[in-house]
Amino acid sequence: KLVIHPYQNVLVDYRWPWPPLERFVLSSADAAVAGNPGAAGVLARRGFRKPVFTLRTLGAYGSDYPAKRGGPVRDRLKRGIPVIGFSGRIFSGKGLHILLEACARMKKNAQLLVVGEGPRLDAARIQARRLGIGNRISWAGAVPPGRMRDYYSAMDIFAAPTLDRPGDMPDWKEQCPRAHIEAMLSGLPVVASDGGENA
Numbered sequence: 001k002l003v004i005h006p007y008q009n010v011l012v013d014y015r016w017p018w019p020p021l022e023r024f025v026l027s028s029a030d031a032a033v034a035g036n037p038g039a040a041g042v043l044a045r046r047g048f049r050k051p052v053f054t055l056r057t058l059g060a061y062g063s064d065y066p067a068k069r070g071g072p073v074r075d076r077l078k079r080g081i082p083v084i085g086f087s088g089r090i091f092s093g094k095g096l097h098i099l100l101e102a103c104a105r106m107k108k109n110a111q112l113l114v115v116g117e118g119p120r121l122d123a124a125r126i127q128a129r130r131l132g133i134g135n136r137i138s139w140a141g142a143v144p145p146g147r148m149r150d151y152y153s154a155m156d157i158f159a160a161p162t163l164d165r166p167g168d169m170p171d172w173k174e175q176c177p178r179a180h181i182e183a184m185l186s187g188l189p190v191v192a193s194d195g196g197e198n199a
Contacts, residue, residue: 001030005057007175009038009197010165011045022046033057036175036197058176060185065149067187073113074154077138082110085155085188087148087179090118093172095161095193097127102161104131115140115151119168152186162195174198 004025013019026043031051034040040054077083084103088094096114103112114124114137121139128134143151152158162174174196183190192198 002028003031003033004029005033005035006039006043007035008042009036009173009175010171011042012171038173038175038197056176058178058181060178060182062185065152065182065185067185068153069156069187071150071153073140073150077113077154078111082108082156083113083154084110085113085115085152085158085183086160087115087143087151087158087183088118088160090114090116090121090124092120092166092168093163093174093195094118095163095195096120096124098161098163098193099159100124100127100131100133103136104133110136112137113140113151113154114138115143115148117142148182149186152183152188155183155186155188158183158188158190160190160192160198162193162198164195 026046026048029050031053032043032048034043034052034054035057037054040052043052074083084099086096086099090096097120099112103110125134125139128137140151158180160177160180162177164173166172177198180190180192180198
């Protein structure tokens, strides 16, 4: 039996030779295990009529993410001010620019802990300075997976303002937001948009 495991949750018509290859795979497969509900929907729209099971196969071990607050990263942040956390590749689809705008409008004081790197990092730093919140943000850069527990422990809430099909990546939607899972295992409330597979 041939079982395929797609994550693609955006219906995209790629150029040749993709269409005939995709048709061949779909006609040859006996079943599919979709990595998210959106991928199952794409299969249906492509006319795949064989069994489809939706199973999110990306997860994390709870023991790797203890639900505790504090630690060495939190000790480097301002005391007594809540920490809003963000983790991910920094491009427009992850919505950091939206989080920065929201932070600038907040009536209560809060600080942001931004974990990650990406092509929009410099633009995000410029935006933060323009909004007058540059001094309220800690830019952690890329962090190895084994050290993320310390960063989640430093946060009070996790924000995921994901956008579907952003201007710089029109064929992208969030497929399996692992950071959300890690944040929840760490005991954090997650505030997320309804973009992609966030829900």
